[in-house]
Amino acid sequence: MSTTAKLSPRSGDLLLMVGTVKGAFIFLSDRTRGDFKMSGPHFPGQSAWSAVFIDGRSPRILIGNKSEHWGAMVSRSDDFGATWTEPTEGNIKFPKGSGVSLNAIWALEAPLGPEVVLAGVDPAAMFRSDDRGETFRLNEALFNHPDRPKWNPGFGGLCLHSILVHPQDPQRMYAAISSGGIYRSDDGGDSWNACVNGLRVHPDVPGATLCPHKLRFDAENPSRMYLQNHPGVYRTDNEARSWVSIENGLPSDFGFPMVAHPRHGGTIYTFPLTADSFRVAPDGVPRVWRSRDAGRSWEPLGKGLPDRNGFFTVLRDAFSADRLDPVGLYFGTRGGQLYGSNDEGESWRTIAEFLPPILCVKTAVVD
Amino acid sequence: MIELALALDMRMTAAQVIEAVAREHPGLRDRVLDEQGELRRHVNIFIDGENARFLGGLSAQVSSDSEIWIHPSLSGGTHR
DSSP, X not given: OEEOSOOOOOXXXXXXXXXXXXXXXXXXXXXXXXXXXEEEEESTTSEEEEEEEEOTXXXXXXXXXXXXXXXXXXXXXXXXXXXXXXXXXXXXXOOTTSOOOOOEXXXXXXXXXXXXXXXXXXXXXXXXXXXXXXXXXXXXXXXXXXXXXXXXXXXXXXXXXXXXXXXXXXXXXXXXXXXXXXXXXXXXTSOOEEOOTTOOOOSSOGGGGGOEEEEEXXXXXXXXXXXXXXXXXXXXXXXXXXXEEOOTXXXXXXXXXXXXXXXXXXXXXXXXXXXXXXXXXXXGOOOEEEESSTTSSOEEEOTTSOSSSOOOOOXXXXXXXXXXXXXXXXXEOTTSOEEEESSTTSSOEEEESSOSOEEEEEEEEOO | OOOOOOOOSSOEEHHHHHHHHHHHSTHHHHHHBXXXXXXXXXXXXXXXXXXXXXXXXXXXXXXXXXXXXXXXXXXXXXXX
């Protein structure tokens, strides 16, 4: 791997956008994903919680960066990180008088095309941009939801971390809040209903029932979704009207990420951790676990990962897939290792070993 | 360090000074104050050498010859 300050991707190249507690890093590879160039740190000293790449008119990288001193914002680069534009004024702000102030931007997603960016933040709320991430406005319906007084922050804060939009029906949206639950809108975000039927009550931490950690669509059937909950791993086959447990066969029901294969329905990946406060790979043996039958059975994938003394922690946004063939998978650890697989998880190697603790790993294929 | 001089006609509060400076430097306000108008947690304002938090916070009085310093805190020791 080489380090460079300027990246010049070509069509079909892969970008990895890696957010850490000390800045953002961008990795570039061709579609073989055999060699990566790195640029960064961008925003040194700031935490980078979220990222998204949008194309369309022109390529743009958005980063949800946070200065512990000067606050959180969505910054943008139109030259693959060579230069960045921080908004002059904060571009995600809660209404004056609401008593609520932005802490961090946990999710940046563009499921509605390159003009629209959705942001999930702490404290739990969703914002929408219609100008490619330059300005945002609050989703009032979710912010004023009657359940809000019952939402409670977890260790990471009160974060809205997962935003899904039905690929055929953009009026149908999902938002997952930790700890608040899963909410579905059937009217483009004008109203929201809780969708937690079937999630079991945690015997020690009742509030953790409503603590989704990551929510993903199935690749082929958007009525089907997969959930890594605080306690338990779940699948819904009916648009979150009910959930069934799919954790049987996993070494732990606890973890943060959930990743779905971009083309093969029923194929998903997770990274189990020892519950509840230890939160590292069980027995110090880090493994990605894959199911190819929608969670009915699981298999560990560990070729290239440590067989001992690997006390990895992988956070909810630090594991993702690209959409190349074969699919590439990438996860980052709190120890600063960035691992990648260019063969759908069959084997793994380190892309970077000594980054700051990794908060998010996002992928994009440059058009 | 950026140094700014501001002509004050009357006594003002620290909040009013920030607003006045932000009219010429619009990026300053949102970085020093959050959206509810509160001083950010890890930012300190010193007025003539005294931490404004002990002078009434953003309501602290500023005179025409006052010197105001806006400092990021050198705090640390967390998991970061």
